[in-house]
Amino acid sequence: MTTTRLTDALRIGRGKVDLSAYDSRSTPGFGGTKRDQPKALESLAGPLSDNQERLYAGAVAGTSDRRVLVVLQGMDTSGKGGTVRNAVGLLDPQGVTVTSFKAPTADELAHDFLWRVERALPQAGEVGIFDRSHYEDVLIGRVRELADPAEIERRYDAINAFEQSLVDSGCTIIKCFLHISPDDQLERLRARLDDPTKHWKYNAADVDERLLWPRYQEAYETVLELCATDAAPWYVVPSGRKWYRNWAVAQLLAEHLGDVAPEWPKADFDVEVERQRLDATADVGH
Amino acid sequence: MTTTRLTDALRIGRGKVDLSAYDSRSTPGFGGTKRDQPKALESLAGPLSDNQERLYAGAVAGTSDRRVLVVLQGMDTSGKGGTVRNAVGLLDPQGVTVTSFKAPTADELAHDFLWRVERALPQAGEVGIFDRSHYEDVLIGRVRELADPAEIERRYDAINAFEQSLVDSGCTIIKCFLHISPDDQLERLRARLDDPTKHWKYNAADVDERLLWPRYQEAYETVLELCATDAAPWYVVPSGRKWYRNWAVAQLLAEHLGDVAPEWPKADFDVEVERQRLDATADVGH
Known part of the structure; x- marks a missing residue:
């Protein structure tokens, strides 16, 4: 369905970022409409499966130490969970680890902010998924002033150095910012209130966070400006349309797995x- | 596709077990042929997804501590990995943890045999998958005499007590023995040698293990006699036909999740x- 690589189409460049200039309901790189998505997603399943198995096989055979880390960030209701279900769900669960980062525990707070992240990294052959990540420490950490400003500033460099080191050691990092508009969020929060099977996803604190929308957008813009490196770029995934978001993350995964999957071990x-x-041994057990 | 529950059809009863009496290529409970399997599997996806989300929602809301553990055991090539990919793959990866138990490390050997298993148990709301398990300690442990006979004997009771305690604390255990015949295995090992993309799965030691087939069958029969309890029954899944095996494990999962999934939290x-x-907050961000 794509002519250019989505990796190129969604990768954010260097320089000033203005998120309000990004249309959350656009569908870059997808040559069709919602109706064409299931087939497009299905056509990714084969290559994803094949390349994931090569990655895994290389690790088992000891001929490759490649691994992949997908970082999912976005405002509440941007669909991190839905992306895991629908895009990551195309992979073999045997080679996938999903880590959801919540508010840090006392143990985690007693360490550097990267400590808990390092412990959750994928092994050789695996695809690791971070539902939220170390970026929370410069997002809610900044907006809610959970650390002093000098510490927040230090973290951007620490993150870049950490990610560079990961990449140098064989890890491919795919950082996806699931971009929605404030109106997308309003609509989705309303839908959660309207549907009793979604009440468990709703939290009264979500509205308080929503009131801080401009400050969160500024914190995201700063992340996209300071931490979109050559080693570990950021991809801005328009996520106002769930079908596009699911396809886009699956396509990004497919492109990266295609790049790094080694040949079958000899x-x-x-x-x-x-x-x-x-x-x-033909007669064994007879 | 089923009229009786597969849980009832595959559950092994009490008493003497003779595995040679089980046809590995039979398809109990499946009302159709291989051609009907994809549709049958697809029809499980919706209920599985719905019930898994309820399980997860209950844990998030703190209204349920239910969790599910699937234990996959079987001879080499019985398809533990294929089952994870094709049956477990129907679930949302966010609520699934897959643990593959290999030969124990020095750290693990310095503890009781159940130690590493306890550390890998699913949390409330999760479905945990064990690819091999604590049963290895009475299977290869017994056949290869990795512990003295008295210790092996002790383990059957220890396993039953451990599983009873898990069940009492809200964990549903689905123990699947993926049953193949020695001829099934011969065919699959040959297929691995014939296909260069499967060479990484082949290990010269597999042939040595195969020579011990009768002793392994006896060890499995002992497990099925001593550790098929009311709290945690064993299911003998005919696995000579991969399509049936994948459907059967998915169906077992669907039946158990249907039983334990709580109502949506209020x-x-x-x-x-x-x-x-x-x-x-309608104007936020405008």
Whole structure:
């Protein structure tokens, strides 16, 4: 469905970022409408599965230490959970770890902010998903003044150094900002109130956070300006249309897995010898 | 597709077990052929998703501590990995943890055999998958004499007590023995040798293990006799046909999730008040 790589279409450039200039309901790189999405998503399943298995096989065989980390960030209702279900859900769960970062525990607060993140990193062969991440420490951390300004400033550099080191050691990082407008959020919060099966997702504090929308957008803009590096770029994923968001993250995953998946490991045994050994066991259990 | 519950059809009864009496290529409870499987599997996706989300919602809301543990055991090539991909893959990865138990590390060996298993248990709201499990300690542990006979004997009781305690605390346990015949295994090991993209799955030691087939079957029969309890029954899943195996495990999951999924949590806020608070934020970000 795409002619150019979505990786190129959604990657944010260097310089000043003005999120209000991004249309949350746009569908860059998708050559069709909502009706065409299921087929497009389905056509990604094969390549995703094949490349994920190569990644995994390389780790099992000890011939590759590549791994992939997907960072999902976005305002409440932007659909981090829905993206995990619908895009990440295309992968084999055996090679996937999903970590949802909540408010830090006392144990976590007693360490540097990156400590809990390091412990949740994917192993060789795995795809790790962060539903929220170390970026919370410069988002809610900044907006709610959970640390002093000098510490917040220090963190941007610490994050860039941390991510550079991850990339240098074989980890591909796909950072997705799920971009919605304040009206998208209003509509979705209303939908949660209207549907009793969604009440559990609603929290009265969501409205308080919403009132801080301009400050959150500014905090996101700062992140996108300071932490979109060559090693670990940010992708702005228009997320006003859920079907597009799900496809876009799956497509980003497919492109990156396609880039890093190694060749199938070569046999470290003599195939003909093993065939004969196996043939000799034909009667086992009879 | 089923008239009786698969839970009842596959649950093993009390008493002497003779695995050679089980046809690995049978398809109990499935009213159709291979051609009907994709549709049957697809029809499970909706209920699985709905019930898994209720389970998760209950945990988030603090109204339910239910959780589910699926134990997958079987001889090499029985398809534990394929089952995770195709059956577990129907679930939302956000609420799933998959743990593959390998040969124990030095750290793990320095503890009781259940220690590493306890650390991998699912939390409230989660579905945990064990690819191999504590049963290895009475399977390869027994066949390869990795512990002395008295310790092996002790473990059956320890496992039953452990599982009873898990069930008492709100965990549903679904123990699946993926049953294949020695001929099924021969065919699949040959297929691995024939296909270079499967060489990474082949290990010369697999043939050595295969030579011990009768002793492994006996060890499995002992497990099925001693550890199929009312609290945590064993299901013998005929796995000579991969399509049936995948459907059967998905169906078992669907039946159990249907049994334990709580009602949607009730709102712990006043919906009308929240609607008004939300309406008052309509202009935020404009």
